[in-house]
Amino acid sequence: MPGLGGSGQNKDNVVTTTLSSTATGETAPVPTADTPADRDATGSPVASSPTEPQLEDVPVPADQAGIDVLRTEIDSLDAEILRLIKRRNAVSHAIGAARRTLGGPRIVYSREMAILERFRDLGPAGADLGMLLLSMGRGRLGRK
Numbered sequence: 001m002p003g004l005g006g007s008g009q010n011k012d013n014v015v016t017t018t019l020s021s022t023a024t025g026e027t028a029p030v031p032t033a034d035t036p037a038d039r040d041a042t043g044s045p046v047a048s049s050p051t052e053p054q055l056e057d058v059p060v061p062a063d064q065a066g067i068d069v070l071r072t073e074i075d076s077l078d079a080e081i082l083r084l085i086k087r088r089n090a091v092s093h094a095i096g097a098a099r100r101t102l103g104g105p106r107i108v109y110s111r112e113m114a115i116l117e118r119f120r121d122l123g124p125a126g127a128d129l130g131m132l133l134l135s136m137g138r139g140r141l142g143r144k
């Protein structure tokens with residue numbers, strides 16, 4: 001099954017050679033065949049930098065046909081995201097039901113903090129998204 005990661009990213013394993021500038025105006029290191037952008041020196045995957053879209057991964061279309069192609073990709077990405085969110089909600093419900101049956105708490109704070117930290121990879125809005133996902137799974141806090 002194709003995961004979220006990888007979608008829209010350098011599917012052909014093309015190593016980009018363009019210079020990219022960061023939000024602070026620094027020039028980012030130019031990935032080479034030896035050090036692809038998503039790998040460290042040992043070849044292990046590294047997390048992408050937060051917030052900024054990786055614009056170099058998707059060539060900017062030159063015409064309406066190119067926009068339409070990208071919209072088709074967005075439509076299929078959204079469908080996959082929706083499917084994954086629905087699955088996440090179901091899994092979260094099941095865990096919560098089991099925990100309550102076992103006499104446990106409705107929320108597990110440490111687990112939620114770890115999940116929010118993961119979503120902070122997307123910046124402040126990522127943390128908001130993580131909160132939304134948590135509330136969809138376990139229900140909103142302060143409600144029965």
Ligand SMILES: O=C(O)C(=O)C[C@]1(C(=O)O)C=C[C@@H](O)C=C1
Pocket residue numbers: 092095096099106107108109111112115133134137138
């Ligand atoms: O991991 C759990 O124990 C869950 O109940 C799942 C989940 C989640 O949706 O990720 C939901 C509520 C908890 O507070 C923590 C995490």
